Amino acid sequence: MADCVPPKEDKALASAQPRFSGYRIQEIRDWTPEADPHAAFLRSRVPLQPRIAALRETQADPSLDGHAQVMLMQADYGNAFFDTAMANDDFCNHALNFWGYVDYFSPWHGAATADTPSALYDPETSHWRNRGFEFGIVNIPNPAYTDAAHRNGVRSIGTIYFDPDFRPGLTFHETFLRDPDTNGYVILEKLVELAAYCGFDSYFLNQEEHGDDSEFKPFMAELTARGLYTQWYDQNSFYDEAKAAWLRDEANGQIHDSVFVNYEWSEDVDRSLNHAAATGVDPFDSLFFGVEACMGKLSGAHPSLADLPMLYAAGTRNPRGSVALFTPSDYYQMGLDEGLAATRGQGDPPLMQQEPYQWMVTERERMFFSGVRADPTRTGKQQGASRPEVGVDDASGWVGVADFTPERSVIGGTDFHSTFNTGHGMAWYDDGEVTGGQWGDIGSQSLLPSWQWWIDTDGARPGVDFDYGPWQPRRDASGREVEAPFFGIGAWFGGSSLVIHGDITATTTLRLFKTDLNIGGSTTARLTLRKSGAEDPAPGLLLVFADDPHTPVVVDLPVTSTSIGWTTVEVPLDRFAGRRLATIGLQFAPAVGYQVNVGQIAISSGAAAPAAPRGFELTAVYADRQLKAEWELAPFGDVDGYLLTAIGGDGSARHLYQGYAERAYAKRAPTDALVRYELRAIAKDGALSAPVTLTHDFAAFPSDLRIEEAPTASGLLVQAARPGLVDVRWDPAVDDRRRCRVSVALVDEPDPRLRGPFEVEVPLAVGQASVPVPVAEGHLFDLTLTPEGESTGIVVRGHTRDTVAAPLPLSDLELVDGALVVHSPSPRDWWKLRVTHVREDGSDVELLSVTRGDASNAGLQDPRPLTSLDGHLVVELTDYSGNLGTQPIPVAALSKG
Numbered sequence: 001m002a003d004c005v006p007p008k009e010d011k012a013l014a015s016a017q018p019r020f021s022g023y024r025i026q027e028i029r030d031w032t033p034e035a036d037p038h039a040a041f042l043r044s045r046v047p048l049q050p051r052i053a054a055l056r057e058t059q060a061d062p063s064l065d066g067h068a069q070v071m072l073m074q075a076d077y078g079n080a081f082f083d084t085a086m087a088n089d090d091f092c093n094h095a096l097n098f099w100g101y102v103d104y105f106s107p108w109h110g111a112a113t114a115d116t117p118s119a120l121y122d123p124e125t126s127h128w129r130n131r132g133f134e135f136g137i138v139n140i141p142n143p144a145y146t147d148a149a150h151r152n153g154v155r156s157i158g159t160i161y162f163d164p165d166f167r168p169g170l171t172f173h174e175t176f177l178r179d180p181d182t183n184g185y186v187i188l189e190k191l192v193e194l195a196a197y198c199g200f201d202s203y204f205l206n207q208e209e210h211g212d213d214s215e216f217k218p219f220m221a222e223l224t225a226r227g228l229y230t231q232w233y234d235q236n237s238f239y240d241e242a243k244a245a246w247l248r249d250e251a252n253g254q255i256h257d258s259v260f261v262n263y264e265w266s267e268d269v270d271r272s273l274n275h276a277a278a279t280g281v282d283p284f285d286s287l288f289f290g291v292e293a294c295m296g297k298l299s300g301a302h303p304s305l306a307d308l309p310m311l312y313a314a315g316t317r318n319p320r321g322s323v324a325l326f327t328p329s330d331y332y333q334m335g336l337d338e339g340l341a342a343t344r345g346q347g348d349p350p351l352m353q354q355e356p357y358q359w360m361v362t363e364r365e366r367m368f369f370s371g372v373r374a375d376p377t378r379t380g381k382q383q384g385a386s387r388p389e390v391g392v393d394d395a396s397g398w399v400g401v402a403d404f405t406p407e408r409s410v411i412g413g414t415d416f417h418s419t420f421n422t423g424h425g426m427a428w429y430d431d432g433e434v435t436g437g438q439w440g441d442i443g444s445q446s447l448l449p450s451w452q453w454w455i456d457t458d459g460a461r462p463g464v465d466f467d468y469g470p471w472q473p474r475r476d477a478s479g480r481e482v483e484a485p486f487f488g489i490g491a492w493f494g495g496s497s498l499v500i501h502g503d504i505t506a507t508t509t510l511r512l513f514k515t516d517l518n519i520g521g522s523t524t525a526r527l528t529l530r531k532s533g534a535e536d537p538a539p540g541l542l543l544v545f546a547d548d549p550h551t552p553v554v555v556d557l558p559v560t561s562t563s564i565g566w567t568t569v570e571v572p573l574d575r576f577a578g579r580r581l582a583t584i585g586l587q588f589a590p591a592v593g594y595q596v597n598v599g600q601i602a603i604s605s606g607a608a609a610p611a612a613p614r615g616f617e618l619t620a621v622y623a624d625r626q627l628k629a630e631w632e633l634a635p636f637g638d639v640d641g642y643l644l645t646a647i648g649g650d651g652s653a654r655h656l657y658q659g660y661a662e663r664a665y666a667k668r669a670p671t672d673a674l675v676r677y678e679l680r681a682i683a684k685d686g687a688l689s690a691p692v693t694l695t696h697d698f699a700a701f702p703s704d705l706r707i708e709e710a711p712t713a714s715g716l717l718v719q720a721a722r723p724g725l726v727d728v729r730w731d732p733a734v735d736d737r738r739r740c741r742v743s744v745a746l747v748d749e750p751d752p753r754l755r756g757p758f759e760v761e762v763p764l765a766v767g768q769a770s771v772p773v774p775v776a777e778g779h780l781f782d783l784t785l786t787p788e789g790e791s792t793g794i795v796v797r798g799h800t801r802d803t804v805a806a807p808l809p810l811s812d813l814e815l816v817d818g819a820l821v822v823h824s825p826s827p828r829d830w831w832k833l834r835v836t837h838v839r840e841d842g843s844d845v846e847l848l849s850v851t852r853g854d855a856s857n858a859g860l861q862d863p864r865p866l867t868s869l870d871g872h873l874v875v876e877l878t879d880y881s882g883n884l885g886t887q888p889i890p891v892a893a894l895s896k897g
Helices: 025-029 143-151 172-176 186-198 213-225 263-267 269-278 328-334 355-370 855-859
Strands: 070-074 104-107 155-162 202-207 229-233 258-261 287-292 322-326 416-418 428-430 433-436 454-457 463-467 497-504 508-518 524-531 540-545 548-555 567-572 580-588 591-604 617-621 627-630 641-647 653-659 663-666 674-682 692-697 703-707 709-711 718-720 725-731 739-746 758-763 768-772 780-787 794-799 813-816 819-822 830-838 844-851 872-879 884-890
Touching: 025 172, 025 186, 070 328, 104 143, 104 202, 143 155, 155 186, 155 229, 172 186, 172 213, 186 202, 186 213, 202 213, 213 229, 258 322, 263 269, 263 287, 269 287, 328 355, 416 508, 428 653, 497 508, 497 580, 508 540, 508 591, 548 580, 580 591, 617 692, 617 794, 627 653, 641 663, 653 663, 703 794, 718 725, 718 794, 725 780, 739 768, 758 768, 819 830, 819 844, 844 855
Parallel strands: 070 104, 070 322, 104 155, 155 202, 202 229, 229 258, 258 287, 287 322, 433 653
Antiparallel strands: 416 591, 428 433, 454 508, 463 497, 497 591, 508 580, 524 567, 524 591, 540 548, 540 580, 617 627, 627 663, 641 653, 641 674, 674 692, 703 725, 709 718, 725 768, 739 758, 739 780, 780 794, 813 819, 830 844, 830 872, 872 884
16 A cells, blocks of 8 residues: 655645644643644534434435444545645545445544654655654544534544554553542543544544553543543454453443444354343444455455445345444555556555546545445445456455445435535636635535435436546556546536536436425525536436425426526425425436536525624734634534635635634735735525625735744754744835834743743834744744734744753653653653663663654663662653753652552
8 A cells, every 4th residue: 555645845734734743642631722833723613413314215225224333434635644734735635525324434544743843754855654753642533524524414533542563652551640639530631622622522442552451441431421432442353241341341331332343253243243132232333343444455355344244134235233444545545556556556656646546546435435336226246346447456345335324414404505516626616717726625525415326217327427627637547648538627616516428318317415405485496507518408406305205306497508608597496395305316318428517506495695704804924825814603503614715916816715614724825915805604505695805915014024044953853043032034125114013922832921922123124133032942933023004914934943852751750660661751842762770889771762753662661670779860862853951860769650
């Protein structure tokens, strides 16, 4: 499999771009939003949406009872271990398209710990594939993925991962630290706080470190009792007494909500189910049978994937317990290089990070979820199936997720809209016009079709796909450029539209959305279409109602035969008032060489457009085009999201943000002389509010604002050139006689009394300033230059000069039965650690010498026997900047475990 490489050039993350890292126990213990410079953007604000009741008659397979739940554990945008952003200008950020088959989503990839220098995972300067950096114990779900999950009724789960092979030096023993005043678990309180702040629902505990399990059970029982859904994994492949003891016991009560049964369960699945029945455990609520989807591939190379039908009840495709899908994206995304190795070779960067191969990733994902024929009505194992053009030589071993679980939906109430925006694109479109370049942000994803693709026809089956426009390149399995099977149009709004193309030889229906919408006297349907040929017939709107699900109704759309541009039509549905709409689709008449793009479908109750947003302000305008803005967040029941657009001096629009939150970050905003920013609220039916506007005049500020910087002694970082000062320069206007205020605020300092701002005032004409910043540790800061008479300033992001290595707290050292135990060092930026015992006779013994992330960390917390308990320890700690701190610590001062 291929590993993600860090984004480069235009895709490289900007200095203030929000991102998240992995957390050690020490970072969790000390975590506060104020100490995390990106915390405000790590919040999912979309509440978990309820799903509509099942209506079997409208399912792709009415025989499926839907009792089994599905957990999906896989990478989010990719398997990047570093600088994971919520959004970036990268079409290759994979966006999951199949939320309707999932009940729980959990990320599965390590994340480098906070403050890890990028030089340690730069493929051009390091041996990063050897993992010479440290993974965190806790990996929160990407907040953008949590937004998309919640919008679709899917719970989002953080991962707690203890494994000495992949997390060397980090053990679970430090998890159980108790507050001396309350006797409560310090880490548990922080895990609850972190989940509540970031907006995710659950924790998955992957415990592969052997130790005293009796400590973990009361800890996890309390976490579960605090209302967080929890699931537990170990390498036991059966639900037996040992595994049941992690679900509940007499001493702790309910410990976890559910357990993940390891992949060899198919050897005797009845044994697990019988034990559940005998002990009164509901296998749908509590047992998730693991499917190793990466190793299994679509060929069924792993028994857990090939043997999944062994879980089905006799004569049905209904599982007798719930299912956990482990890392299918590792196969359909990361495994693309392996699949094409014979014809294409290893990609550089990996093929999953190259635009011309995204269509293959999409097709492989569709085969995994909809069945290998990409048709949820024809699932199950298909003998001889293959798709060599997307690197799948054998697809005969997988049934498809749609084989055993019915599609689920949140589309209820009275209003709905979708623009078929998958959450990434080669361009951003507003009203069919390009307003932005390549991007990826699953937080902006529309509610997508419930089926890919449910087509009913007695003739040729047309092609259906998402259209990203003429800028999406395609290559075949050998690396040659090829044309798409349709003419690229792009989107009406967002990054993609739905395209139906090819010869249609008989009346054909395409079912799109599973719904439970109440139709009233003012309800209308709104569609935006674009035909590619003037004589092509317009599709009809297919409606299926809950009271007569076997009799679809087709509503004609008033599209003229000559209409070939984007056309929005609206049709009244008042004749169906009082009925519940269960399915929305399209019907097509026969045509040759047909293509129609659908930019939006909406059902509107006729409610008024939402009010314009309130409290809109620009919180940071950066000299290098980055931008941060905030506003008041309306309840999700009132608005579906917000749209932020910049209008340049020439009147051209630039898309900046779309999603549901009270703040936005933009990586590349316009820097014209005068820019107008427009913020709109989006209604549940897609209608837009009136805009609220702000302007920023870049001509009022000096140009080329820059921090004076220099490399640190380690060569791993770049920081302010001088200790205790931040030196800044700019190019002043010749005739500008104003003064300006230059202020520095530390953005990762938890104590507001120490955060600043630190300020000086100078004439703008001098073109430079030096701001005293009395800190010795390295801190992220924002420097803001505000000219006289301006209410806002211009900002640059930097690091203060780091001149000291934080000392190792005495609590990190422990004396246990005459041996020294060195816990994982508390300082966030520690890099190297050496501990020597200097005895009273003058001799010394080296006890420990490790480099963070190195394999030697595996023994970091092993007891180091002391030949005597006299003398002192010399602790030498080097931080990432290269500062060396030396501490003499009497052995007698150590706490005794």
